Amino acid sequence: MTKLRRKDKQPPVEPGAVPAEPKPAARKKKAPVISRRDAITVLGVTAGTALVSQVFISGPLSSDAVQGIGAATHEESEGGEHQWHMVIDLSVCIGCSYCVRACQAVNNVPEDGMRWNIVFAERTEAGDDFFMNRPCQHCQEAPCTRVCPVGATWKRSDGIVAMDYDRCIGCRYCQVACPYDVRRFNWYEVTAENPYIPAWGSPEIDPRPRGVVEKCTFCVQRIDRGLALGLTPGVDKSVSPACVEICPVGARIFGDALDPESPVSKYLAEHETFQLREDWGTQPKVHYVSPANGRS
Numbered sequence: 626m627t628k629l630r631r632k633d634k635q636p637p638v639e640p641g642a643v644p645a646e647p648k649p650a651a652r653k654k655k656a657p658v659i660s661r662r663d664a665i666t667v668l669g670v671t672a673g674t675a676l677v678s679q680v681f682i683s684g685p686l687s688s689d690a691v692q693g694i695g696a697a698t699h700e701e702s703e704g705g706e707h708q709w710h711m712v713i714d715l716s717v718c719i720g721c722s723y724c725v726r727a728c729q730a731v732n733n734v735p736e737d738g739m740r741w742n743i744v745f746a747e748r749t750e751a752g753d754d755f756f757m758n759r760p761c762q763h764c765q766e767a768p769c770t771r772v773c774p775v776g777a778t779w780k781r782s783d784g785i786v787a788m789d790y791d792r793c794i795g796c797r798y799c800q801v802a803c804p805y806d807v808r809r810f811n812w813y814e815v816t817a818e819n820p821y822i823p824a825w826g827s828p829e830i831d832p833r834p835r836g837v838v839e840k841c842t843f844c845v846q847r848i849d850r851g852l853a854l855g856l857t858p859g860v861d862k863s864v865s866p867a868c869v870e871i872c873p874v875g876a877r878i879f880g881d882a883l884d885p886e887s888p889v890s891k892y893l894a895e896h897e898t899f900q901l902r903e904d905w906g907t908q909p910k911v912h913y914v915s916p917a918n919g920r921s
Contacts, residue, residue, distance in 0.1 A: 705782030708910070709843055709858070710882040711866070712892045713758045715916040718876040720744060720756035723825075724868035728760075730826035731844065731867040735819035739809045741841040742868055755916035758877075760868070761786060761807045761841035762901060762909035769799035769808065778838075784910055785843050793837040800838055804902055805909075808840045826867060843879075844868075857881075859888050882910075 728734065728742040747757040763786045770779050770786060777793040780786050800808040815832040822828060829846050833839055844866040851857065851864025859880030862870040869879045880887030898912040 705784070706883075707783045707852075707881045708883050709763070709783055709785060709848065710880065710889045710893075710910045710912065711760075711843070711869070712878040712889055712896070712898060712912045712914065714876045714878070714892075714896070714914040715755050715757065716914055716918050717874050718744075718756045718758060719874055720746065721873065723871045723873060724758070724877065726821050726825040727867040727871040728841070728844075730819065730821040730823070731829050731847075732842070733819060733822075733828040733830055733832050734839070735815055735817055735821075735832075736813075739811065739839060741807075741809070741839065743807070749916060751917070753916060759805060759807060759901075760911065761843075762805050762907070762911045763843060765908035765910065766906055768802040768804065768907065772798040772802045774798065781845075783848075785845055785848075786840075787842065787845060788838070788840065790833045790837050790839075795836040795838065797838060804905055804907065808838050810838050811835055825871075857887075 722744050725740060725742050725744055729737075729740065732741060734741055741760065743759045744756055745759075746754060748754050763784060765780075765784065767778075767780055767786050773779075774796065775792055775794055777789045778786060778799050779789075795810065797810055800810060811833055812835070814835045819828070829844075847864045847866065848858045851861060854864070856864045857880075858864050858866075859869070859878070865879050866877075869877045878888050878892045880889035882890055882893070884890060893912060896914050897918060898914055900909045900912055
């Protein structure tokens with residue numbers, strides 16, 4: 626009969642001796658597994674570091690500082706048929722936050738911490754109270770679009786700074802580069818019901834996935850739908866940004882700055898306005914009437 630040999634057989638132990646502990650079997654190390662998304666994130670983080678550094682060290686990026694990382698994905702072009710601008714009259718705003726609630730309903734933003742549209746109390750140097758409003762500024766020279774390593778945010782030909790949530794890898798370079806603090810990172814999957822639906826509007830877009838950056842889009846879905854129907858955003862309220870449509874005192878004015886007859890063009894011509902952080906050279910498309918000015 627053939628004897629079977631055990632591979633783990635130990636040598637004989639002398640009487641009275643303490644047997645040695647068996648050595649554990651050597652395990653083969655498994656190669657680390659990295660997902661495609663993680664790989665893209667690592668590459669994107671590496672590519673974007675120098676760009677974010679330039680924003681903070683040197684100020685606004687020049688137009689040729691970055692040759693459009695992601696330009697192959699979303700081509701930026703100038704001189705579109707429309708240029709959408711907004712005026713927020715701080716002397717008229719009453720701080721009701723209707724604009725905030727309508728935005729969260731229409732754009733499907735259930736969490737208050739993710740607000741795309743921000744309204745908060747402020748005070749002038751003269752001691753007068755007013756309500757500051759801060760949506761995305763849709764900058765002509767947008768730092769966020771220049772640091773995105775995958776082209777997930779870009780400027781459309783009509784001036785709107787858009788987002789591609791399917792392409793976003795969540796590196797948050799755009800959030801760091803934005804000098805207006807209007808971008809929000811989505812840390813969690815959306816599970817709770819939106820408390821602003823249906824009282825403040827019906828959702829017009831799907832919730833974004835966990836791990837992407839979100840922001841105000843000027844309700845671009847409404848603008849595009851309105852143009853396709855032959856309507857005029859800024860004039861026809863149903864195809865204007867939700868915040869503009871719902872404002873009970875008309876503190877937000879929207880329209881095509883290339884049309885001299887648009888509401889926004891007329892308002893800009895009749896009122897002295899300013900833009901936030903003009904010294905940065907970002908050229909925001911959101912203009913403000915000072916709280917001390919009032920309407921004429």
